[in-house]
Amino acid sequence: MKRSIIFISLMFLLVSSLVFADNQGSIGAIKDEIEVIANVGPYAAVVPQKLQYEVTKSFWTIPLEDEWFEVEPEMNFGHFTGNPDQRSRIQDSNCFLVETNCSVNLTFEGTPLTHVDGSTTLPTTYWAFKAAGVNDIPIRLPHIPFFPATPPLQLIPVQEIGYFGDSSDIPRGPEFDIRPDWLDHLLDLVTGVIWPSPEKVQSAQVYTGINDKGVYAFQVFGFAGIRENISAVKAGNYEGEIRLTVSADS
Numbered sequence: 001m002k003r004s005i006i007f008i009s010l011m012f013l014l015v016s017s018l019v020f021a022d023n024q025g026s027i028g029a030i031k032d033e034i035e036v037i038a039n040v041g042p043y044a045a046v047v048p049q050k051l052q053y054e055v056t057k058s059f060w061t062i063p064l065e066d067e068w069f070e071v072e073p074e075m076n077f078g079h080f081t082g083n084p085d086q087r088s089r090i091q092d093s094n095c096f097l098v099e100t101n102c103s104v105n106l107t108f109e110g111t112p113l114t115h116v117d118g119s120t121t122l123p124t125t126y127w128a129f130k131a132a133g134v135n136d137i138p139i140r141l142p143h144i145p146f147f148p149a150t151p152p153l154q155l156i157p158v159q160e161i162g163y164f165g166d167s168s169d170i171p172r173g174p175e176f177d178i179r180p181d182w183l184d185h186l187l188d189l190v191t192g193v194i195w196p197s198p199e200k201v202q203s204a205q206v207y208t209g210i211n212d213k214g215v216y217a218f219q220v221f222g223f224a225g226i227r228e229n230i231s232a233v234k235a236g237n238y239e240g241e242i243r244l245t246v247s248a249d250s
Helices: 002-024 181-188
Strands: 044-059 062-071 088-100 104-110 124-131 139-142 157-165 205-210 214-224 242-248
Touching: 044 242, 088 104, 088 242, 104 124, 104 157, 104 214, 124 205, 157 205, 205 214, 214 242
Parallel strands: none
Antiparallel strands: 044 062, 044 088, 062 139, 088 214, 104 205, 104 242, 124 157, 124 214
8 A cells, every 4th residue: 555655656746747847848948038118208408508719729929729618608799889870789609409319399489688677678689590510519629820710510500490589679780790700600601681671580480300319409699789769778788588498299
């Protein structure tokens, strides 16, 4: 009886082993997988940037090297005398860098230069462009006499987006003041008449050309001027702002 029980037990273990081997496979042939997943949401960042250049290296009085570097972003039109005959001005060297991981739409808006007490404004218009690309800053270049320093890609306008501001309150033009040498060079790259006219100015401009992840640059020009009547512009400091809103492309 004892031998029978032992024999039956051995047979049971043998059958169990065969069943186990049949279900699992031999070592080296076993394979299965666990899926690993994640999800990344749409995201974008906007960085305002203002670039400036100057001669940074020289030998005695001989310039040897130019450098483009970052300064605090702002669009400074400087001092107006208040004389209504004073010409309007154009300013630049500001841009927005947009980094995104998806398709996005951009909306450009701007407020007029407004007296700090809110009483009066200066005629103000802005002009947005997609730039040629994005260079790392700073950039150091050998100084070439009688030639303007080559601007970074983010300061080279290649695709017009449009004018934005108040179409009923445009600075007088097309003659204007304050055009540094490097700005002359940039404006020569822009075709057509650059001064805004009412039919071209919108309250906002929308750009829908970003269809893939990447880093993009957008340049903004500004136009500002004085009014025809002396009493229409209060003396003092004026402030405005340029806004860029990024929204996911639905």
